[in-house]
Amino acid sequence: MPVEETDTQVIVTLPSDPTTKVTILKYGGTVISWLNKGNEQLWVSEGAFLDGSKPVRGGIPLVFPIFGKQKDESHPTYPLPQHGFVRNSTWEFLGQTTANPPTVQFGLGPEQINSDLLKLWDNGSNDFTLILTVKLEAEKLTTEIEVENTGSKKFEFNWLFHTYFKIPDITDTLINNLIDQKCYDQLLKEHYTEKSPIISFHEEFDRIYQSIPLDKIFQIIEFGKVLINVRRLNLPDAVVWNPWIKKSEATADFFPKTGYLNMVCVEPGNVSSFINLNAGEKWKGGQELSIGGEIKVQTNIY
Numbered sequence: 553m554p555v556e557e558t559d560t561q562v563i564v565t566l567p568s569d570p571t572t573k574v575t576i577l578k579y580g581g582t583v584i585s586w587l588n589k590g591n592e593q594l595w596v597s598e599g600a601f602l603d604g605s606k607p608v609r610g611g612i613p614l615v616f617p618i619f620g621k622q623k624d625e626s627h628p629t630y631p632l633p634q635h636g637f638v639r640n641s642t643w644e645f646l647g648q649t650t651a652n653p654p655t656v657q658f659g660l661g662p663e664q665i666n667s668d669l670l671k672l673w674d675n676g677s678n679d680f681t682l683i684l685t686v687k688l689e690a691e692k693l694t695t696e697i698e699v700e701n702t703g704s705k706k707f708e709f710n711w712l713f714h715t716y717f718k719i720p721d722i723t724d725t726l727i728n729n730l731i732d733q734k735c736y737d738q739l740l741k742e743h744y745t746e747k748s749p750i751i752s753f754h755e756e757f758d759r760i761y762q763s764i765p766l767d768k769i770f771q772i773i774e775f776g777k778v779l780i781n782v783r784r785l786n787l788p789d790a791v792v793w794n795p796w797i798k799k800s801e802a803t804a805d806f807f808p809k810t811g812y813l814n815m816v817c818v819e820p821g822n823v824s825s826f827i828n829l830n831a832g833e834k835w836k837g838g839q840e841l842s843i844g845g846e847i848k849v850q851t852n853i854y
């Protein structure tokens with residue numbers, strides 16, 4: 553069966569290879585597993601709650617309509633919890649749209665969101681439909697989101713795919729093609745231009761790279777081997793995050809505490825500015841994750 557639905561999740565299997573599959577939890581519309589030829593590509597904490605009591609710590613949580621916590625008290629997203637309300641709402645499975653490559657869709661609207669949470673965004677006055685599309689191919693997973701403003705007034709929002717990749721060892725991991733990109737360092741609380749030709753990790757890392765040309769593909773590399781390529785579709789920003797030792801210890805659902813060694817988040821999004829959506833308008837964004845291939849150096853310097 554290429555698409556299998558249970559009460560809580562949907563499992564999509566590649567018809568040509570039963571060891572390639574993706575599992576999506578209806579709660580949060582969260583992709584919680586991507587097996588490529590039997591190898592897991594996403595990191596999920598062993599302490600993650602998968603019962604709908606808390607956003608999933610790992611996989612691909614969805615962030616809308618605010619990334620992080622809004623600091624501007626006058627903005628309609630100010631009262632919302634960190635990362636908004638769709639990662640902790642239960643999405644509706646809409647079915648399969650194409651058989652090959654297998655593609656499934658999930659939908660979310662105000663009626664599926666806890667009313668106390670919804671009220672925190674402009675008194676619940678925004679009407680919207682979100683459609684999440686998940687497409688599985690050999691060596692490739694694509695997740696796309698469409699946001700439609702079905703109400704009668706405009707609203708502003710952020711979107712982000714908070715993708716947790718599973719890696720053998722963060723201390724051997726590099727990410728390329730971010731040189732010369734503007735970033736906001738969430739730890740230093742400073743804006744600067746990234747000057748590392750390749751990013752490496754030796755402490756907590758939390759940077760929002762901003763307005764990066766869409767033709768830049770980030771590669772997660774280990775010992776000269778490309779593990780994953782991250783391509784963005786209409787998403788100008790990317791957050792790169794690793795909590796390292798202290799933050800992992802302080803995060804209750806992060807387990808094992810040494811798990812930071814085996815994960816890195818590379819999160820395509822539109823978070824350094826808001827997307828403005830007028831009544832009746834639609835917006836789309838996505839990420840395309842693919843495995844392996846050659847190292848591509850996309851810099852202006854070398």
Ligand SMILES: O=P(O)(O)OC[C@H]1O[C@H](O)[C@H](O)[C@@H](O)[C@@H]1O
Nearest residue numbers: 634635738758759791792793817
């Ligand atoms: O703990 P969460 O709300 O899931 O957030 C986890 C992380 O998300 C993003 O990567 C942010 O840049 C981090 O600052 C934050 O710690």
